[in-house]
Amino acid sequence: MSLETPLHRVQGLGSAHAGVRHFWRERVTAVALIPLSAWFVVSVLLFVGKTEAEIAGFFQHPWNGLLMGLFVLVSCVHMMLGLQVVIDDYVHHPGQRIVLLLVTRAYTWLVGGLCLVALLRLAVV
Amino acid sequence: MADNPQSPSVRNRPLSPHLGIYKWPITMVTSITHRATGVAISAGMILLAWGLIALASGPEMYQPFVASIVNPIGLVVLFGFLWSLVYHFLNGIRHLAWDLGYGFAVPTANRTAVLVIALSALISVGVFGYGWWILHGGLHA
DSSP: OOOOOHHHHHHTOOOOOOTTHHHHHHHHHHHHHHHHHHHHHHHHHHHTTOOHHHHHHHHHSHHHHHHHHHHHHHHHHHHHHHHHHHHHHHOOSHHHHHHHHHHHHHHHHHHHHHHHHHHHHHHHO | OTTOTHHHHHHTSOOOOOTTTOOOOHHHHHHHHHHHHHHHHHHHHHHHHHHHHHHHHOHHHHHHHHHHHSSHHHHHHHHHHHHHHHHHHHHHHHHHHHHTTOSOSHHHHHHHHHHHHHHHHHHHHHHHHHHHHHHTTGGGO
16 A cells, blocks of 8 residues: 555656755765864964965965865855754744844855955965 | 651652753763854854955954964964864764764763763864964974
C-alpha cells in the first residue's frame, strides 16, 4: 500500500531533495572551513609585530589573496545558514522572523562585500 | 494534623524538570555555546572587514585600527573572537563526527564535550600567549 496521495502519484514528480539543501550546504561549508580557518588563525598570528607594508604584501601574494577570499566567502555562506537556524528556532513571530532573516542577509552581503573590495584593492595596488 | 499520612509524601514528590532547577548536562552546555560562539563570530566578522578595509586604505585608517586592538578592551574582544572561533572549530568537528554517526553514546559525548572545552581554552590561550610574547620582543626580549 502506498502512502502517496492521488495528486502526488499523478504528478509523478517524486522528491526534489530540496529539503536537505540547507543541511548539506551547512556541512559542506563547515568541512571547507576546517583548513581555511586554521590557515586564517595561523596567518593572523604571524602578523603580530609585522609592519603595515609586510601585512599588505602578504595579501598581495596571489595564493594568500585567494585563500583569504575563499575564507571570507565560505564563512559568509556558513554564517548566513547558521544564523538562519538560530532565528528559525527562537523567533516565532513571522513578521519579526522575516525582518531578522533579511537583516542577517544584508549583514552577510555587507561583510563579504567589504572584505572582497578590500582584498581586490590590496591585490591591484 | 501531624498524623496526616499525606503531608510528608506530598513534600517528597519529585518535581518535573524546569529550567530554573534543571541541572544542565555538559552536552547541553556545549550545544548552546556552539550557537553563542557562532553568533559571536558572525558579529566579529565586521571587525575583520574593518581591518581589511583599513589595511587597503593606508596608514591614516590602519593606525587607528591597530590602536583599537592594542588596548585592554580591544585585546579582550580579540581574545573573545579567537576563543569563539577555536571553540566553534573544535565543536564543529564534533558535530560533523555525529553527522557521520560517530560518538553518539552518552559517555562518549560527555567526554568529547570536556575535551572540546579544555582544548579550546588551551589552544586559544596558547595562540594569544604566543602573540603576546612576540609583541613583547619574543626571543630578543
